Amino acid sequence: MKISTAESVVMGALWAxxxxxxxxxxxxxxxxxxxxDATVKTLIxxxxxxxAIAAERDGRRYLYRPxxxxxxxxxxxxxxxxDRLFDGKLAPLVSHFSQTGxxxxxxxxxxxxxxxxFEP
Amino acid sequence: MKISTAESVVMGALWAxxxxxxxxxxxxxxxxxxxxDATVKTLIxxxxxxxAIAAERDGRRYLYRPxxxxxxxxxxxxxxxxDRLFDGKLAPLVSHFSQTGxxxxxxxxxxxxxxxxFEP
DNA sequence: TCTTCATGTTTACACCCGTAATCGTTGGCT
DNA sequence: AGCCAACGATTACGGGTGTAAACATGAAGA
Numbered sequence: 291m292k293i294s295t296a297e298s299v300v301m302g303a304l305w306a307x308x309x310x311x312x313x314x315x316x317x318x319x320x321x322x323x324x325x326x327d328a329t330v331k332t333l334i335x336x337x338x339x340x341x342a343i344a345a346e347r348d349g350r351r352y353l354y355r356p357x358x359x360x361x362x363x364x365x366x367x368x369x370x371x372x373d374r375l376f377d378g379k380l381a382p383l384v385s386h387f388s389q390t391g392x393x394x395x396x397x398x399x400x401x402x403x404x405x406x407x408f409e410p
Numbered sequence: 411m412k413i414s415t416a417e418s419v420v421m422g423a424l425w426a427x428x429x430x431x432x433x434x435x436x437x438x439x440x441x442x443x444x445x446x447d448a449t450v451k452t453l454i455x456x457x458x459x460x461x462a463i464a465a466e467r468d469g470r471r472y473l474y475r476p477x478x479x480x481x482x483x484x485x486x487x488x489x490x491x492x493d494r495l496f497d498g499k500l501a502p503l504v505s506h507f508s509q510t511g512x513x514x515x516x517x518x519x520x521x522x523x524x525x526x527x528f529e530p
Numbered sequence: 531t532c533t534t535c536a537t538g539t540t541t542a543c544a545c546c547c548g549t550a551a552t553c554g555t556t557g558g559c560t
Numbered sequence: 561a562g563c564c565a566a567c568g569a570t571t572a573c574g575g576g577t578g579t580a581a582a583c584a585t586g587a588a589g590a
Contacts, residue, residue, distance in 0.1 A: 328550045381520040400501040448580045
């Protein structure tokens with residue numbers, strides 16, 4: 291199940307708060323994306339069709355909730371990138387970011403703490 | 411300049427070895443992708459049109475070489491993912507991989523070495 | 531020189547994606 | 561009971577992508 295980037299914005303709203311009506315989603319998402327309500331409705335429907343979210347009737351409208359967990363999505367995306375660009379290895383990725391100067395001292399400190407936590 | 415995933419496979423061949431003829435690329439790439447020669451030709455042409463590679467005549471054929479550096483592509487892709495999924499911060503990404511159990515002891519050792527290298 | 535083969539160029543086509551308008555239905559108000 | 565507004569469903573459409581065939585051109589061999 292492939293979730294497109296536009297669709298993932300809608301998923302983002304549902305991952306943050308759940309369940310939401312179409313109106314809620316549009317409110318959350320239209321700002322910042324500049325989408326019309328119609329666009330949000332289309333995305334909701336595509337997500338429904340591919341089974342990424344579920345709809346449950348609530349009076350005259352539906353409430354939507356995610357069926358795909360955020361973790362699963364993040365996992366698929368980041369593993370894909372790691373495999374495609376870094377031969378599946380994490381260290382080269384970290385090394386890459388260190389070389390492009392994208393690491394603040396806080397990042398480094400946090401990473402260090404993390405890594406030490408891994409040690410048995 | 412957006413390089414699609416299929417196109418990036420062709421770029422991959424050129425980043426590994428350069429310059430290459432269309433035939434070379436097809437040989438490198440068709441295996442593993444299951445593409446016909448025609449498909450590879452199309453991708454080469456699209457890359458030419460968007461200026462991602464250059465062609466230089468070599469007798470009856472052309473030799474191709476990348477104009478976009480692998481580093482630039484990797485940078486754009488991975489920064490994009492980091493921003494979209496991890497709020498631009500590296501530590502959560504590393505943490506994510508540690509939790510999904512994708513880290514071998516060698517990975518950890520290598521990361522540790524890296525991080526220590528960052529320290530002043 | 532004529533034909534054939536290799537190589538690059540053009541065209542094709544179905545599907546996905548971003549973006550949206552229109553249609554249809556149903557509950558609520560008058 | 562009839563009309564209106566809200567909401568979801570259907571349809572639209574241009575552009576990109578994956579995949580590939582058809583066409584053109586020029587060089588090499590017969």
